[in-house]
Amino acid sequence: MQDIIKKLDLEDYINSLSLLFAREKSIILEGDINIHYHLIQQLSNYELKSASKVANLDTALNYLKKQGDIKLYEIYEFIKIIDYFLYLKRFNFEGKLAIWNDKIIIPDELSTLVEIFDKKGLLKQGYDEDYDRVIENLYNIKQKIKQSLYSTINGKNIQPYLVDHQIHLVHGEQTLLVRAGFNHIIKAKVLDRSSAGFFFILPHNISTLKQQQEDMINLKEQIIYKLAKKYSSLLGKHIKFLEFINKEFDRVDHYLARIEFAKYDDKNFILPQKNPKKEQIVGFKHPALENPKPINIDFTKDVIMITGVNAGGKTMLLKSILSATFMSKYLIPYHCDAQQTTIGSYKQITAVLDDPQSVKNDISTFAGRMVEFSELFLKSNILVGVDEIELGTDSDEAASLFKVIIENLISKNIKIIITTHHKRLAALMAKNTQVELIAALYDEKNRIPTYQFLQGTIGRSYAFETASRYGIPLDVVNKAKEVYGDDQDKLNELIQRSSLLEREYRTKIESLDNQIEKHKRLNEQLKDQKQKADDILQEQKDKLQKEYQFAIDEAKKAIKTTRSQEAHKLLNNANEKLKKIKVQKQKEPLDLKVNDRVKYRNTKGVILSIKGSKAYIQSDEGMKLQVPLNQLSRSGNLPKIKQKKYHNIKVNIQKPQTGHITLDLHGQRAEEAIANLDKFISDSLISGFDEVLVYHGIGTGKLSYAVKQFLEQHPSIKSFEDAISANGGYGAKLIKL
Numbered sequence: 001m002q003d004i005i006k007k008l009d010l011e012d013y014i015n016s017l018s019l020l021f022a023r024e025k026s027i028i029l030e031g032d033i034n035i036h037y038h039l040i041q042q043l044s045n046y047e048l049k050s051a052s053k054v055a056n057l058d059t060a061l062n063y064l065k066k067q068g069d070i071k072l073y074e075i076y077e078f079i080k081i082i083d084y085f086l087y088l089k090r091f092n093f094e095g096k097l098a099i100w101n102d103k104i105i106i107p108d109e110l111s112t113l114v115e116i117f118d119k120k121g122l123l124k125q126g127y128d129e130d131y132d133r134v135i136e137n138l139y140n141i142k143q144k145i146k147q148s149l150y151s152t153i154n155g156k157n158i159q160p161y162l163v164d165h166q167i168h169l170v171h172g173e174q175t176l177l178v179r180a181g182f183n184h185i186i187k188a189k190v191l192d193r194s195s196a197g198f199f200f201i202l203p204h205n206i207s208t209l210k211q212q213q214e215d216m217i218n219l220k221e222q223i224i225y226k227l228a229k230k231y232s233s234l235l236g237k238h239i240k241f242l243e244f245i246n247k248e249f250d251r252v253d254h255y256l257a258r259i260e261f262a263k264y265d266d267k268n269f270i271l272p273q274k275n276p277k278k279e280q281i282v283g284f285k286h287p288a289l290e291n292p293k294p295i296n297i298d299f300t301k302d303v304i305m306i307t308g309v310n311a312g313g314k315t316m317l318l319k320s321i322l323s324a325t326f327m328s329k330y331l332i333p334y335h336c337d338a339q340q341t342t343i344g345s346y347k348q349i350t351a352v353l354d355d356p357q358s359v360k361n362d363i364s365t366f367a368g369r370m371v372e373f374s375e376l377f378l379k380s381n382i383l384v385g386v387d388e389i390e391l392g393t394d395s396d397e398a399a400s401l402f403k404v405i406i407e408n409l410i411s412k413n414i415k416i417i418i419t420t421h422h423k424r425l426a427a428l429m430a431k432n433t434q435v436e437l438i439a440a441l442y443d444e445k446n447r448i449p450t451y452q453f454l455q456g457t458i459g460r461s462y463a464f465e466t467a468s469r470y471g472i473p474l475d476v477v478n479k480a481k482e483v484y485g486d487d488q489d490k491l492n493e494l495i496q497r498s499s500l501l502e503r504e505y506r507t508k509i510e511s512l513d514n515q516i517e518k519h520k521r522l523n524e525q526l527k528d529q530k531q532k533a534d535d536i537l538q539e540q541k542d543k544l545q546k547e548y549q550f551a552i553d554e555a556k557k558a559i560k561t562t563r564s565q566e567a568h569k570l571l572n573n574a575n576e577k578l579k580k581i582k583v584q585k586q587k588e589p590l591d592l593k594v595n596d597r598v599k600y601r602n603t604k605g606v607i608l609s610i611k612g613s614k615a616y617i618q619s620d621e622g623m624k625l626q627v628p629l630n631q632l633s634r635s636g637n638l639p640k641i642k643q644k645k646y647h648n649i650k651v652n653i654q655k656p657q658t659g660h661i662t663l664d665l666h667g668q669r670a671e672e673a674i675a676n677l678d679k680f681i682s683d684s685l686i687s688g689f690d691e692v693l694v695y696h697g698i699g700t701g702k703l704s705y706a707v708k709q710f711l712e713q714h715p716s717i718k719s720f721e722d723a724i725s726a727n728g729g730y731g732a733k734l735i736k737l
Helices: 002-007 011-018 033-043 058-065 072-088 095-103 108-114 129-153 204-236 239-263 314-329 365-376 395-411 423-430 463-469 474-484 486-560 564-580 670-687 702-713
Strands: 168-170 173-178 188-193 199-203 280-284 295-298 303-308 348-352 382-386 415-419 435-443 448-455 597-600 603-611 614-619 624-628 661-664 691-695 719-722 732-736
Touching (some): 002 011, 002 314, 011 239, 058 072, 072 108, 072 204, 108 204, 129 173, 129 204, 199 204, 204 239, 295 314, 314 348, 314 382, 314 415, 348 365, 423 435, 597 614, 603 624, 624 670, 670 702
Parallel strands (some): 382 415, 661 691
Antiparallel strands (some): 280 295, 435 448, 597 603, 603 614, 614 624, 719 732
């Protein structure tokens, strides 16, 4: 485990998580990962206190199994675990979390035992008379020693020899600090000397009290031994429960540490999926890098072959894919776009990154690599990362050999991530539909790597450019190009041209996809508007039919009646009903454009831009608002310019008593929550609020991330930050407008 962590440069990151454990343990979370994931998600909805630090209790459990006695401090370690589960019992958990918590039934005898100890692990008074009596006697003796020392300090004869009038604690003893020559005045034992040459002394006149104190301490130890034996016997009766709860404590410790780790810097949990249709990491930032560029990469295919520029980030891309998969496997939160990142489930993750050459084992680089590859043929359903696959042998021979090796490993359900400078190997593998080629890009103009990657093409190594950039003389580089040959240079040129064409192709495809997506959204909006119009029309038809039928029935009654006065009355009723029948004119969708004047509720302004179903408007009061397009109406009236008056000005501003208004997004999907947040911000701006509070919760981090992304892009938001703990902490945002 430590080997793969070290190879992937995750040591510091994993150690940061380990520091949050209440007890030292492996980072591996054993058991069903799906159950762990759901329990973590549910626990993250509660504000739980951290568990106290607890020692390893394996040895103590073994003693109890053999009916042995353990120390009182070891008993207290069990008490801390039991006490924490009693604390968890106070919460009204739901779902699987409630089922898990209900399974932990703490025996009454052990619950009572918790009350005997205080928070420092010391026995409380009132549970054992002998112990209480010894503690009281020790306190009294200590006070007598203190009084005796003060009496000595106040003696007239010793005053010239005293350095100060304080009592100093030295080696656990209360002492006086005196100058040389004190032995003529007082008999005492020297315990130590100060840096200035003075003496810390223990006067002989308190020796009797010290002996009494030692006797009491010995008696105290005897009583503690007796109690430890008694409580060990009690714990031994519940050994199966203690083994169970000790294991469950490690489990909940894993959960709480991961939740706390995820809260810091907004990390996400990614649950691995079995046989996903697509595997990709989006927005991944390797924790070992400072200010890294987020990585977006699709690694769905069985073989990912990364080629291209030296020092262009090929190895770090390889480590990033392996790291994201490794951390997902063990539910370690990390930075990424949780909504788009999808990771597969693998039995094992193997990194072939180092030079295996060893003088001790008399093995060459290539031979060492062959040993590592031979072990892969015995495995299946694993993810393997290989850095510089051609290391240590002839490139042409290696290309043919590794092509066959890779194809055989694919048949064993092994996914392989490779970095290579072998153009021949890349060309051979490019024919295989299960292989994805990825090129590290290079800035030709500035002659530096971009640390960006392009899928679907082979990249040049740029060896000559790299050598020149790092100080190799230009004439040496030019001579090397001549030796390299025109044919090879033309091949590199063709590779570069292919890469450029691929980038242009991708750019055009992306532009077309954006246009198609835009038209799809417009079509959906039109369908929605038509459906709403049809529903309104049908509703009015039904209403008209009912009122018309009522009028006809009234008229028929009038005709059938024999009394003319009653007939006139019924006809008048029918006529009144007919007059009230009105067909609401169907509202046509507005064809609004940028710079059109519009009205939103009581606010008028001009459209600045339109994106999908939303419009950004500049109000006549100077505010920029983001509002739903379907809630706008035209306004042809220009704002009235009022003459300024500089006398009798009165301003009356009313604000909420709490200083801000709030919006609660708990339980909402991201799209629904952002729509409500959008409307809430606009309404708050119109109402004149300058500070609002939005609750989104912690949960999986999806809603928190969506809210954060929206707030960063909104034009009318000055700043936002996590609320104070009293107002929601990490689960809320305080927004300034």
